[in-house]
Amino acid sequence: MTDSVKTAQPRLEQLGDYPFARLRMLLHELSPNPDLAPIDAGAGEPRLPLPGFVAPTLQQSMQGFSKYPPTSGTMPLRQAMAEWLQRRFSLRSLDAASQVLSANGTREALFSVAQALVNPEAGEKPYVLMPNPMYQIYLGAAVLAGAEPWLMPCTQESAFAPDLERVPEQVWRKTAFVYVCSPSNPTGWIADGAYYRRLLELADAHDFAIVADECYSEIYWQQRPVGLLEVCAQIGRDDYARCLVMNSLSKRSALPGLRSGCIAGDATLIARFARLRSYTGPATPLPLQQVAMAAWRDETHVERHLQVYRQSLRAFFEAYGEGTYPAGSFFVWLPVEDGERFARAAYVQQAVTLLPGAYLSAEDADGRNPGTNYVRAALVDGPEMAAELARRLRSIRM
Ligand SMILES: Cc1ncc(COP(=O)(O)O)c(C=O)c1O
Structure with missing residues (x-):
């Protein structure tokens, strides 16, 4: 293990851990509700089927490696x-x-x-x-x-x-x-x-x-x-x-x-x-x-994806019963009393992973962190899961 002053990078030291590392630390001593299938709404990673052209195009271009x-x-x-x-x-x-x-x-x-x-x-x-x-x-x-x-x-x-x-x-x-x-x-x-x-x-x-x-x-x-x-x-x-x-x-x-x-x-x-x-x-x-x-x-797959995201948004808000649809993206920026506490409760009570808003924000010149009272939920698993996610979030008790 090297701990040399000469190789330390002060600007790097200035940065905190990346949001997903912070999320792992937040949840690491907790256990998700074992009676429910886990829902990971933490990462903004689309989970749709591969567009049909991917495999054949890759197959034909292997020589490029x-x-x-x-x-x-x-x-x-x-x-x-x-x-x-x-x-x-x-x-x-x-x-x-x-x-x-x-x-x-x-x-x-x-x-x-x-x-x-x-x-x-x-x-x-x-x-x-x-x-x-x-x-x-x-x-x-x-x-x-x-x-x-x-x-x-x-x-x-x-x-x-x-x-x-x-x-x-x-x-x-x-x-x-x-x-x-x-x-x-x-x-x-x-x-x-x-x-x-x-x-x-x-x-x-x-x-x-x-x-x-x-x-x-x-x-x-x-x-x-x-x-x-x-x-x-x-x-x-x-x-x-x-x-x-x-x-x-x-x-x-x-x-x-x-x-x-x-x-x-x-x-x-x-x-x-x-x-x-x-x-x-x-x-x-x-x-x-x-x-x-x-x-x-190709635009066909993009149009198909858009329909899925819209159906997911609609399913989420219909089941959640209130809130504002985001104009764009597949994220719901949900106001809560305390984002970290809510994310812990979501994990323990409902086996849901969410990202506390404060992990995506910082204190600004007014001394306020505008993400503290939010969690971010990514609707990336289709409409049925989006509705299930909303129902579970609804039933969280703080
Ligand atoms: C706002 C925003 N920009 C850029 C990216 C980076 O995407 P990629 O590097 O996969 O193109 C992301 C990924 O989550 C994002 O949320």
């Missing part, structure tokens, strides 16, 4: 991503070679983008803005890149929007980039056109970049989410200046194990990010790039 894959993705894959983005978001143009990159799942890309966009040698520590609660990668990325995270509270009062108008002028001036998550994990909030337009205005005024995490864009209750590139196209900003958008097959195609995502936007930022990535090397194996290409080109 004998080659190093290109980190940026093969040109046919980037082309398939560009075509999907153009179709889905009504873009006039998107050049696969200069405006699109493949990611090995977006988690790594959302992390490493901070290394490309934060100048650690700036005189004053730059800010990276993010929603709170948030996908925890944003926080780790900002801290490890040497930036100061600025947390934007997303509460019921603001309809879970990260309020741009509450960010002080001196913070905007030092902002390197802003993470937006739409649809949001965990609150389900969706950015509308006006929100993205205002953010673009602020980005131009204060010279910062926007990283939009749109991984849940294909999972929504009623209104199909608008995308950042789509808003750029609507206002004639066809170079997508200052914008990087990330999307993924993990949620859209229920293929989290494939590790395939895409990055698209501003050619200058893409070039800078591609250079960083040529060193870090997060390449998706070639046979998996082939499967990814098939997945970006």
Whole structure:
């Protein structure tokens, strides 16, 4: 065991344990109710059947395992991503070679983008803005890149929007980039056109970049989410200046194990990010790039998945009897008195695993943790299980 001061990384020490490690610690001395089949609503992992094209495509591309894959993705894959983005978001143009990159799942890309966009040698520590609660990668990325995270509270009062108008002028001036998550994990909030337009205005005024995490864009209750590139196209900003958008097959195609995502936007930022990535090397194996290409080109399975998620939401809320449907994503952000206590009770009484909201959030500038009084439940096992989950949550006694 090495415990050397020379190899310690103070920025890493600053980060707490990852939410799922905290969840394991929370539950490890407890036993789930042995009379009930366990329900794991803790992890946001889609559990739908594999789309039919996966196995045959993989079978035909096995030979690719004998080659190093290109980190940026093969040109046919980037082309398939560009075509999907153009179709889905009504873009006039998107050049696969200069405006699109493949990611090995977006988690790594959302992390490493901070290394490309934060100048650690700036005189004053730059800010990276993010929603709170948030996908925890944003926080780790900002801290490890040497930036100061600025947390934007997303509460019921603001309809879970990260309020741009509450960010002080001196913070905007030092902002390197802003993470937006739409649809949001965990609150389900969706950015509308006006929100993205205002953010673009602020980005131009204060010279910062926007990283939009749109991984849940294909999972929504009623209104199909608008995308950042789509808003750029609507206002004639066809170079997508200052914008990087990330999307993924993990949620859209229920293929989290494939590790395939895409990055698209501003050619200058893409070039800078591609250079960083040529060193870090997060390449998706070639046979998996082939499967990814098939997945970006097919909408049938995506429509099927959407129906299942909608049925699950409806089943959950009908059985639960109250609450607000999330506008997007497959998460229910459930208000409770104390998220940790509720998660423990759910496990012991009902064999249900939930994530305490506080594990997805942090104390903001007001000294408040907006996740403390919530739990997150992922509806990833279909409508019947969603209804069963709601009934069990209903019967928890605190
Ligand atoms: C908001 C959000 N962004 C990104 C990801 C990363 O997904 P992947 O790396 O599988 O593309 C997740 C996964 O849970 C997520 O919830």
